[in-house]
Amino acid sequence: MVKSADLDMAYRFFLAYRGNPRIRKRQLHMKYSNYKSKRATSRFLELITQKEMIRGPYLYCNSGFTVEVFKDDRNLSDLLDEVEETPSITYAVALCGDYSFLKISRGASTLQYTETVAPSYPAKKSIHEISFEERGNLPVDPYPHLWDEIDWKVYEHMRCPNTSFPLIASKVGVSWKTVQRSYEKILKDCKILMSFFPLGYHGYQHQLVTFKTKYETGVREALKMLDRTTYLYKFNDVILLILFTENFNSTSRNLRFLEENGLIHSLHVSIPTEYYSSMP
Structure with missing residues (x-):
C-alpha cells in the first residue's frame, strides 16, 4: 500500500513528466x-x-487513424x-456488452481528438x-503538415520521448544534434500522453463508453476533477x-442518469476484456 504522502509525490512526478517528458531523474529528485x-x-x-x-x-x-x-x-x-496479422491496426480492445470490439488503425482520419485527461489529486469529484x-x-487535433522525412522517422522512434538522442541517431542515420532539432520541432505538434492511477492501472474496473453530446468541453472539464486519468x-x-x-x-x-436528463445520447456501455497495442 502506497502512503498518502507518497501518492502526492507520485502525482508530482506525473505532472513533471507531462510538462517535460525528458526530465532527468536528478531533476525529479531535487524538485x-x-x-x-x-x-x-x-x-x-x-x-x-x-x-x-x-x-x-x-x-x-494526429497522423491519420480510423476508429471502429x-x-x-x-x-x-x-x-x-x-488484429495481430494486420500491420495497420495499432490498438484494439475486445469487449463484452453493447459492443464486442474496438479497433484503431492507420488510414482515413476519422479520429478527431485524443487525450489522456490529467486528473486532480486529491479528487475534486x-x-x-x-x-x-x-x-x-x-x-x-491538427495534422503536422510541415514535417519532413527525418521528422517522421524521429517521431516513430521517439514515441517514448525519454529515449537518448544518440540512440535514435544511430537508427535514423543522422547526427544526434539533428535528432535533437527534429525532436524540438515535432514536440510542438505532439501531445504528451501520460496517465496517473493512484490504485495502479489494474486496480480499477475498466469501462468503455460511447455517446454523443453538445457538452464535449464540459465532459473534458468534469473528467479533470477525478483523481485518476x-x-x-x-x-x-x-x-x-x-x-x-x-x-x-x-x-x-x-451514465444512464446523464442520458435520461438529456446531457448525452446514443449511449453504449461495454467492458474491456483484452487489449492489443502495437505502440509502446
Whole structure:
C-alpha cells in the first residue's frame, strides 16, 4: 500500500513528466521528491512505474487513424488473430456488452481528438458524480503538415520521448544534434500522453463508453476533477471514454442518469476484456 504522502509525490512526478517528458531523474529528485537520497527516489520511481501508477510519457500526433467500434459474433480469438496479422491496426480492445470490439488503425482520419485527461489529486469529484454544464465541441487535433522525412522517422522512434538522442541517431542515420532539432520541432505538434492511477492501472474496473453530446468541453472539464486519468477520444463526432472505476454498476447508473436528463445520447456501455497495442 502506497502512503498518502507518497501518492502526492507520485502525482508530482506525473505532472513533471507531462510538462517535460525528458526530465532527468536528478531533476525529479531535487524538485519533487520527499526523499533525501537519489537512490531512494529512483527506487520509488521504479515502484510506481511497475505498479503502473504512472504510465508514459508517450508522444502522439494526429497522423491519420480510423476508429471502429462494433458488434461481431465471431470468436474472440479469431478477431484477435486478425488484429495481430494486420500491420495497420495499432490498438484494439475486445469487449463484452453493447459492443464486442474496438479497433484503431492507420488510414482515413476519422479520429478527431485524443487525450489522456490529467486528473486532480486529491479528487475534486467522484467518478459516480460526474456531471457537466459547459457546451462546446472539442478541437480537432491538427495534422503536422510541415514535417519532413527525418521528422517522421524521429517521431516513430521517439514515441517514448525519454529515449537518448544518440540512440535514435544511430537508427535514423543522422547526427544526434539533428535528432535533437527534429525532436524540438515535432514536440510542438505532439501531445504528451501520460496517465496517473493512484490504485495502479489494474486496480480499477475498466469501462468503455460511447455517446454523443453538445457538452464535449464540459465532459473534458468534469473528467479533470477525478483523481485518476480517463482516456478520451472523439471520432465521427462520437465521444469514446475508457473509464477507470471502483464500481461498474454505480458508474453505469450515473451514465444512464446523464442520458435520461438529456446531457448525452446514443449511449453504449461495454467492458474491456483484452487489449492489443502495437505502440509502446
